Amino acid sequence: MSFLQKISSNVKNIKQLEYSALAERTNQIREELRQGVRKPYGDVIDVSFGDPHRAGLKPLSFVRQVLAACLYPQLMNSDKLPADVRHRAQRLLESCVGESVGSxxxxxxxxxxxxxxxxxxxxxxxxxxxxxxxxxxxxxxxxxxxxxxxxxxxxxxxxxxxxxxxxxxxxxxxxxxxxxxxxxxxxxxxxxxxxxxxxxxxxxxxxxxxxxxxxxxxxxxxxxxxxxxxxxxxxxxxxxxxxxxxxxxxxxxxxxxxxxxxxxxxxxxxxxxxxxxxxxxxxxxxxxxxxxxxxxxxxxxxxxxxxxxxxxxxxxxxxxxxxxxxxxxxxxxxxxxxxxxxxxxNPPKPQEPSYPLYHQEVQHMRTTLAENGKKACEVLNSLPGFSCQPVEGGMFAFPRVFLPPRAIQRAKETGMQPDTFYCMRLLEEAGVLSMPGCDFGQKEGTYHIRLCIVIHKDIMENLLRHLANFHQKFMMDFC
Amino acid sequence: MSFLQKISSNVKNIKQLEYSALAERTNQIREELRQGVRKPYGDVIDVSFGDPHRAGLKPLSFVRQVLAACLYPQLMNSDKLPADVRHRAQRLLESCVGESVGSxxxxxxxxxxxxxxxxxxxxxxxxxxxxxxxxxxxxxxxxxxxxxxxxxxxxxxxxxxxxxxxxxxxxxxxxxxxxxxxxxxxxxxxxxxxxxxxxxxxxxxxxxxxxxxxxxxxxxxxxxxxxxxxxxxxxxxxxxxxxxxxxxxxxxxxxxxxxxxxxxxxxxxxxxxxxxxxxxxxxxxxxxxxxxxxxxxxxxxxxxxxxxxxxxxxxxxxxxxxxxxxxxxxxxxxxxxxxxxxxxxNPPKPQEPSYPLYHQEVQHMRTTLAENGKKACEVLNSLPGFSCQPVEGGMFAFPRVFLPPRAIQRAKETGMQPDTFYCMRLLEEAGVLSMPGCDFGQKEGTYHIRLCIVIHKDIMENLLRHLANFHQKFMMDFC
Missing domain, CATH: 3.40.640.10 (Type I PLP-dependent aspartate aminotransferase-like (Major domain))
Structure with a gap:
């Protein structure tokens, strides 16, 4: 029907990630859970992306207060917002055309x-x-x-x-x-x-x-x-x-x-x-x-x-x-x-009213990130067939998984990359959504998964427990 | 120095608009005004873009209230926001990953x-x-x-x-x-x-x-x-x-x-x-x-x-x-x-608490747009050398200006397109920032200017007064 026979090769070069099948299955699983299907988990833990609010961390109050005041300047008339927030929002609005964030x-x-x-x-x-x-x-x-x-x-x-x-x-x-x-x-x-x-x-x-x-x-x-x-x-x-x-x-x-x-x-x-x-x-x-x-x-x-x-x-x-x-x-x-x-x-300065809360929230995130990084490495490295390099920066753990030949064989039979196969099983059986290493590029014959670690401490613990249990079962199944 | 000899012709095809010289001059004029330079106007009236908040119209309260509540959900605990706003924000947040607009x-x-x-x-x-x-x-x-x-x-x-x-x-x-x-x-x-x-x-x-x-x-x-x-x-x-x-x-x-x-x-x-x-x-x-x-x-x-x-x-x-x-x-x-x-x-429905104000604000804009459109046509068509088609939709008047040959000649001498030359004089002498027709494409030998008309009624009146005075003087100077 279409006269669009000739799509540029540049466009054709852009392919869906392997991850997209995982994201799609996650939506289905969530729908199944809503419909009352029994699974060994109540919801999917989503550590696929690097966004902290996805898995339980809260936005910085100062940032959100200033943004809300810029959007709805009537908020500046109330003293519910700290003085520096109101001052900051006022100054920002003066820099906007027509004093509106809508211009x-x-x-x-x-x-x-x-x-x-x-x-x-x-x-x-x-x-x-x-x-x-x-x-x-x-x-x-x-x-x-x-x-x-x-x-x-x-x-x-x-x-x-x-x-x-x-x-x-x-x-x-x-x-x-x-x-x-x-x-x-x-x-x-x-x-x-x-x-x-x-x-x-x-x-x-x-x-x-x-x-x-x-x-x-x-x-x-x-x-x-x-x-x-x-x-x-x-x-x-x-x-x-x-x-x-x-x-x-x-x-x-x-x-x-x-x-x-x-x-x-x-x-x-x-x-x-x-x-x-x-x-x-x-x-x-x-x-x-x-x-x-x-x-x-x-x-x-x-x-x-x-x-x-x-x-x-x-x-x-x-x-x-x-x-x-x-x-x-x-x-x-x-x-x-x-x-x-x-x-x-330009975060709040020490003498400003928003500083103590801001400082506390950032410190909390910093501690969470450091502890999660350490914890993830400890647990992952204790599992047979896992190897995780120390995480000293960024927001991700990217452990290598040494997949048994039988798992690689099974993956091929199902038309998936081996690490996508692993991630799909991890999702299906343990309710953890991660990203497969093949979407990032890796040495031939090596397999990885990516986990975001800027997440709530409790969720991290849950995640590692689910992952550890799943992994041991997976290795037994395929060894 | 650079090894970037070969920039793609596609990139080279992208040229600055003529308007960019006008925008640059506007910034200078505003700086001059701030420094106390006397001009026949107190500020530049900016009708160059099609954004209503740029020239005096206010955002819709309902829209801003919901957005502010989504950004800073603590606002939902106060009864200062209408119930339907809070309900709407809550529902929207439930659709966001991790219930945050930051994901x-x-x-x-x-x-x-x-x-x-x-x-x-x-x-x-x-x-x-x-x-x-x-x-x-x-x-x-x-x-x-x-x-x-x-x-x-x-x-x-x-x-x-x-x-x-x-x-x-x-x-x-x-x-x-x-x-x-x-x-x-x-x-x-x-x-x-x-x-x-x-x-x-x-x-x-x-x-x-x-x-x-x-x-x-x-x-x-x-x-x-x-x-x-x-x-x-x-x-x-x-x-x-x-x-x-x-x-x-x-x-x-x-x-x-x-x-x-x-x-x-x-x-x-x-x-x-x-x-x-x-x-x-x-x-x-x-x-x-x-x-x-x-x-x-x-x-x-x-x-x-x-x-x-x-x-x-x-x-x-x-x-x-x-x-x-x-x-x-x-x-x-x-x-x-x-x-x-x-x-x-999905604006508020008639039975919802936000409806009356929403309806009133939209009606106000609608009336402003209709009146501004009529008024602009009337005034522009009354000026010698201007011709403006009726404005029944969109946000702009795009009148034709019949520039005198001497003005076209002068424009050429200064290296500007004739309508850019007109817009630059309009900016300089009357403090009105518009866009020249040459940035939009027009029949050879015709010249236009574009004015946004979704602006505050008083600003529209001011604009038309300034423009009319300027235009009469311009035509005398070049006839």
């Missing part, structure tokens, strides 16, 4: 917020200067990344553009690259050494890719999702990466959305921009860098509001002009997402 | 909201059925349109894909088409007959385009932006369009975001889907249609929240599968934008 803003973002983001970055990086004209706010960091990729990917010539990405890597990045007609080039992180990044592996991946595409950029996510170099990369490793991209003339895409989530005793987040600046010229003047951040991650965790930004460093002014056009000819980012970014990067 | 939702949209959207469409179209599986929520209708364009535009073959668009047309649509490497093919609306659409003109545009591209779709915006067929298209004209796309095997893109903004005495919005259904088979079973709507437009006017949707009709299941993948592999639309869509299409 379009400048498409690069509300200028006052962009200015404050640059001040936050300067503070964070110990004085390395940041300039508002290099910052663009977007509906989430992934959106900004896709825009920068549009600039990097050339579709005119005969050879395809390549982008080096870690394996494992967040799936949306891979899909963005494919959707633009470019080629993702996986470089494998070394799991046995805590998911470290090794320059020799970057070198190998780059050389092998040169045979079939034109590699122009290196994408790194630090702290990692689903895993990363010891989850938080060391400064010396970052310096190696910077020298590598400089020598190979690659653009550096630094996804730093988990910068607020670092919990290892010896781990500390340092931005690529800071490390680059400290390496001095010529590197600090020449390496082209885009750094991404988001209100969806860290302890703010406002994924549903959609707000992120990119900061650009050392770009050619001609390229910046095209980037500016790309970011300023569409619609603006959601205004409440922009405000959430501002609140995340 | 990701299903990427196609919150299922309960998608279901209610389909019920709204069915009601609106007098019973023509709508199915939730054909609806996708997105961060604004333009985003959904770009996704559908990705499916329509083929970049693999040697010949470019063409999309017929009205001239004048909303600039973001043109830029989306260019950004995907396709060709916008303008068909001119007949200004003298109230911006009517004529099938002979579609025919002409299509035939001339076949020489250099492969036309696959027809884009129509009804009610129009900046102008449209008598601003609201007649059913007979829509039937002609449907027969045309069927005969020429074109996909029909119906941008219906202004469906809530119809104010002419004899005008009524009817959707393309309804007209198509009433034409019966074979047309009603075969014409492929995408219809777009948005929470940014109409009397809800929540542009800053970013929520829109597309409904697809008669698509090949294989194509639908690709569309589904495209809409479900990224991040979800902003949750508050999704909720705004739900509230727009």
């Amino acid at each position: 379009y803003t400048a498409t690069a973002g509300i200028p006052e917020i962009v200015q404050r983001l640059s001040e936050f970055i300067t503070r964070r990086d110990g004085g390395v200067p940041s300039y508002p004209e290099n910052i663009y706010i977007s509906p989430g960091s992934q959106w900004a990344l896709t825009n920068i990729l549009k600039i990097l990917v050339n579709t005119d010539g005969p050879s395809k553009t390549g982008v080096l990405i870690s394996a494992p890597c967040h799936s949306i990045t891979t899909l963005s690259i494919l959707g633009l007609g470019a080629v993702p080039i996986p470089y494998y992180l070394n799991e046995d050494e805590g998911w470290t990044l090794q320059v020799e592996e970057l070198q190998r991946a780059l050389e092998s890719a040169k045979k079939f595409c034109n590699p122009v950029a290196l994408y790194i996510i630090n702290p990692g999702n689903p895993a990363g170099p010891r989850h938080v990369q060391s400064t010396s490793s970052m310096q190696e990466v910077i020298r590598f991209v400089s020598e190979k003339r690659l653009f550096l895409l630094a996804d730093e959305v988990y910068q607020g989530c670092v919990n290892g005793d010896n781990s500390k987040f340092v931005s690529y921009k800071k490390v680059l600046a400290e390496m001095g010229p010529p590197l600090s003047d020449t390496v082209e860098l885009a750094s991404f951040h988001s209100a969806s991650k860290g302890f703010t965790g406002e994924c549903g509001l959609r707000g992120g930004y990119v900061e650009l460093v050392n770009l050619d002014p001609v390229v910046m002009k095209h980037i500016h056009t790309l970011f300023t000819t569409g619609s603006c980012a959601p205004v409440l997402g922009q405000i959430a970014l501002d609140l995340m990067t | 990701y939702t299903a990427t196609a949209g919150i299922p309960e909201i998608v279901q209610r959207l389909s019920e709204f469409i069915t009601r609106r179209d007098g019973g023509v059925p709508s199915y939730p599986e054909n609806i996708y929520i997105s961060p604004g209708s333009q985003w959904a349109l770009t996704n559908i364009l990705k499916i329509l535009v083929n970049t693999d073959g040697p010949s470019k894909t063409g999309v017929l668009i009205s001239a004048p047309c909303h600039s973001i649509t043109t830029l989306s088409i260019l950004g995907l490497g396709a060709v916008p093919i303008p068909y001119y609306l007949n200004e003298d007959e109230g911006w009517t659409l004529q099938v002979e003109e579609l025919q002409r545009a299509l035939e001339s385009a076949k020489k250099f591209c492969n036309p696959v779709a027809l884009y129509i915006i009804n009610p129009g932006n900046p102008a449209g067929p008598r601003h609201v298209q007649s059913t007979s004209s829509m039937q002609e369009v449907i027969r045309f796309v069927s005969e020429k095997r074109l996909f029909l893109l119906a941008d219906e975001v202004y469906q809530g903004c119809v104010n002419g005495d004899n005008s009524k919005f009817v959707s393309y889907k309804k007209v198509l259904a009433e034409m019966g088979p074979p047309l009603s079973d075969t014409v492929e249609l995408a219809s777009f709507h948005s929470a940014s437009k109409g009397f809800t006017g929540e542009c800053g929240l970013r929520g829109g949707y597309v409904e697809l009709v008669n698509l090949d299941p294989v194509v639908m599968k690709h569309i589904h993948t495209l809409f479900t592999t990224g991040s979800c639309a902003p949750v508050l934008g999704q909720i705004a869509l739900d509230l727009m299409t």
Whole structure:
């Protein structure tokens, strides 16, 4: 019937994740539970995504109070909201066109917020200067990344553009690259050494890719999702990466959305921009860098509001002009997402009335994350056939599962990837929704599952108990 | 310095609008005013965009109350909010993952909201059925349109894909088409007959385009932006369009975001889907249609929240599968934008406590829009060198300005398009920020300006007074 015979190969390259079958089955299971079907669990524990509110953590009161007051300014007439909340909301509304969060803003973002983001970055990086004209706010960091990729990917010539990405890597990045007609080039992180990044592996991946595409950029996510170099990369490793991209003339895409989530005793987040600046010229003047951040991650965790930004460093002014056009000819980012970014990067100060509660809530999340990370590793590593690297940053555990050959065989018979098969059984029998490693990229013959650990402590305990019981039964069934 | 020599021609095709110089100058003028520079106006009247809150109209209280309660559920414990608001917020939160608007939702949209959207469409179209599986929520209708364009535009073959668009047309649509490497093919609306659409003109545009591209779709915006067929298209004209796309095997893109903004005495919005259904088979079973709507437009006017949707009709299941993948592999639309869509299409019912105020606020906007439209036409048509078609729908007046040859000459000397030159003088001397017709496409040798008329009545009067004074002086200066 259709005359749409010819869908672009770029579109055809975008495939559903294996996870989508799990999400679909979860909806069915929930419907069955509603209809009274008896199962060994009362509801599904959903740790598939990295959003803290999904599994029991509460939003930060300060953030929600300011946002509610911006939406419904009549709330500012009541003294039920702390004075600093009302003051903050008033000031934010004055930055909105027509004093309403319902108006379009400048498409690069509300200028006052962009200015404050640059001040936050300067503070964070110990004085390395940041300039508002290099910052663009977007509906989430992934959106900004896709825009920068549009600039990097050339579709005119005969050879395809390549982008080096870690394996494992967040799936949306891979899909963005494919959707633009470019080629993702996986470089494998070394799991046995805590998911470290090794320059020799970057070198190998780059050389092998040169045979079939034109590699122009290196994408790194630090702290990692689903895993990363010891989850938080060391400064010396970052310096190696910077020298590598400089020598190979690659653009550096630094996804730093988990910068607020670092919990290892010896781990500390340092931005690529800071490390680059400290390496001095010529590197600090020449390496082209885009750094991404988001209100969806860290302890703010406002994924549903959609707000992120990119900061650009050392770009050619001609390229910046095209980037500016790309970011300023569409619609603006959601205004409440922009405000959430501002609140995340400018939390209440110690002398302000909202500070004590804010501090307490953030501390609670921090403790939860650290304890959950430790607990998850302990329990998972105690199970036969599981191996989990320490979680010192980010929001996920990404343990390896050594699946018995009979399980792999059964998976093949059912047309599933082996780890999807495992995740499907885990969902069906234990009511735990996770993501399979195959959606992130992994070494041939290895299998993983991803679990979000920024969840309520009690849910974490439940989850681990269910998982442990299930796993022991699974291993018995297939050994 | 840069190794980014080769930016794709698609990206290079995206150009800044002429308007951007006006926006930049507005920021400077506002800064000058803040610093005490004396001007013949105290602030700039900004009627450049179609967002009601920009120029003095207030958001709907019901919408803002529900949104605030969803963000900060503690508000539901107070009886300051009407019972139906609290009930509505509670129900919405139960549809959110983890009962938080901060969680990701299903990427196609919150299922309960998608279901209610389909019920709204069915009601609106007098019973023509709508199915939730054909609806996708997105961060604004333009985003959904770009996704559908990705499916329509083929970049693999040697010949470019063409999309017929009205001239004048909303600039973001043109830029989306260019950004995907396709060709916008303008068909001119007949200004003298109230911006009517004529099938002979579609025919002409299509035939001339076949020489250099492969036309696959027809884009129509009804009610129009900046102008449209008598601003609201007649059913007979829509039937002609449907027969045309069927005969020429074109996909029909119906941008219906202004469906809530119809104010002419004899005008009524009817959707393309309804007209198509009433034409019966074979047309009603075969014409492929995408219809777009948005929470940014109409009397809800929540542009800053970013929520829109597309409904697809008669698509090949294989194509639908690709569309589904495209809409479900990224991040979800902003949750508050999704909720705004739900509230727009399910306003309070007459027996509910919020109804009286809601009804009063909407009526106020409706009256304001109708009166502003009439008033604008009256005043503009009374000025020498102005001609304005009646405004019976949409949110804009798009008068033609007959610029004197000396003004056109002067514009050329300053490197500006003639209507940009006019708008710049209007801004500089009268403090009115409008958009020039050249950003929308217009017949060679004609010049227009676009003014948003969904603004406070007093601001409208001020605007027209300033504009009239300025225009008389401008014409004297250049005649």
